[in-house]
Amino acid sequence: MQKVIELAIIPENIFDEKHLIQQASEKLSISSQRIKAVKIHKRSIDARGRRVVFRIQLIVYIDEEIFVPVFEFNPENVSDAKPVLIIGAGPAGLFAALQCIEDGMKPVIFERGKDVKNRRRDLAALNKLGVVNAESNYCFGEGGAGTYSDGKLYTRSNKRGDVQKVLDLFVYHGASSDILVDARPHIGTNKLPHIIEDIRRTIISAGGEIHFEKKVIDIETQFGKVRGLRMESGETVLADSVIVATGHSARDIYELFHRKNWLLEAKPFALGVRIEHPQELIDKVQYHCDIRGDYLPPAYYSLVEQIEQRGVFSFCMCPGGVIAPCATAEGEIVVNGWSPSKRNNPFANSGTVVQVNLNDVGNSVNNSLALLKFQKSIEEKAFILGGGSQVAPAQRMIDFVEGRVSTNLPLNSYKPGTRSVDLNDVLPDFIGNSLKQALPKFGKKMKGYFTNEAILVGVESRTSSPIRIVRDSQTLQHPQVKGLYPCAEGAGYAGGIVSAAIDGMNCAKAITKL
Structure with missing residues (x-):
């Protein structure tokens, strides 16, 4: 039998399991011998009173051993499946790719910036010398702006999608399980690059592709439908589904939509x-x-x-x-x-x-x-x-x-x-x-x-996008271009890592419904 109780715990005792069991025993009026284990479900800090305490939701396992289900991500290989082209390897692009794989589609990501390892050199030059690389910086590169933005994961996006799944995927790829518990979870900029690299390995091992230093300069269409993408290098990649997950700082993408007279709104x-x-x-x-x-x-x-x-x-x-x-x-x-x-x-x-x-x-x-x-x-x-x-x-x-x-x-x-x-x-x-x-x-x-x-x-100044790329609220496609999915923060539909990841997953799911 399991019970969920709420307790106020002083900071010195928050990691003391014996103390938590004793508190649970008193709260439930049962013998501590019957409590086989306890597990903190949610944890937050309450500093409103004279004494700071942790407010916790505690799962109490009574007369039974603890069982914690293990999250797994083991999809089929998608090497030969329908391709979905994704512009941008930030949270939205990466999680859209994971969802594509889970739904049996092949994600192909094109990222204008560098992978996290090579990106560090450009960040060092920016910090020490004031030299800006327009394609590799704190906003552009593997993991997007999220990789170097503290890794805050708290969100109010519960109604938009599966927050728990996003957190589970982060833990699966190396994040601390504390993010499943804390009211204001964060990963940390020092740990995020390794997690992003692990997500990349998952995508590639499942048959997806990620191409770095591949700047998209055009979205090609025919008869009101997506035809493919054209790179700055001159090559064209064909597909009938494109997710635009470029983040709030890719101003060239806004200008591309503006030149094509595709619907945009000031936001x-x-x-x-x-x-x-x-x-x-x-x-x-x-x-x-x-x-x-x-x-x-x-x-x-x-x-x-x-x-x-x-x-x-x-x-x-x-x-x-x-x-x-x-x-x-x-x-x-x-x-x-x-x-x-x-x-x-x-x-x-x-x-x-x-x-x-x-x-x-x-x-x-x-x-x-x-x-x-x-x-x-x-x-x-x-x-x-x-x-x-x-x-x-x-x-x-x-x-x-x-x-x-x-x-x-x-x-x-x-x-x-x-x-x-x-x-x-x-x-x-x-x-x-x-x-x-x-x-x-x-x-x-x-x-x-x-x-x-x-x-x-x-x-x-880059708190959010000052532009919204218009999309249909049901199909998530741009109303003028079938197969084009404006996504997440850059399109004006998300704000932060978790909400961007959810929107990326939602766009991938929308493609499977066609």
């Missing part, structure tokens, strides 16, 4: 800065203690405020993390954040962004590229004010709110370097003014947050 997104505090400060604020201790992870936060009917919110918070340069072209500054699995860096950073609406940039309803052009213009301005070589414009938090250029900047994790400027010269007025009003309010919600120890680094 609201968010833009702002990445804010970094000392992690020790965040720990003290959130855990109400001077020293975090060994049993609690580095603390995180989530903040939101409405300023004049416009949302201002923290985004992609990285405890113990690093701010990274994520430009995909020369002459622009884009920042993002990531954390290693242990989250043991001395800083905590988070995107802090402001909602950008369609009417903020004029008549964007009739110009699908309007918000994209706006996004790009801010990134280019940041590059100019940063002074070049991926040096980012930055300012201390209170100085920004009070309109002073900081006389110096605090130590921070952004490796290419920061330059003290007035970020109001970078950000549009409606974004700058919204942040100025929101940050002191965040400080009232979270005592200690509003401080000049915090640095604002510009600009956080």
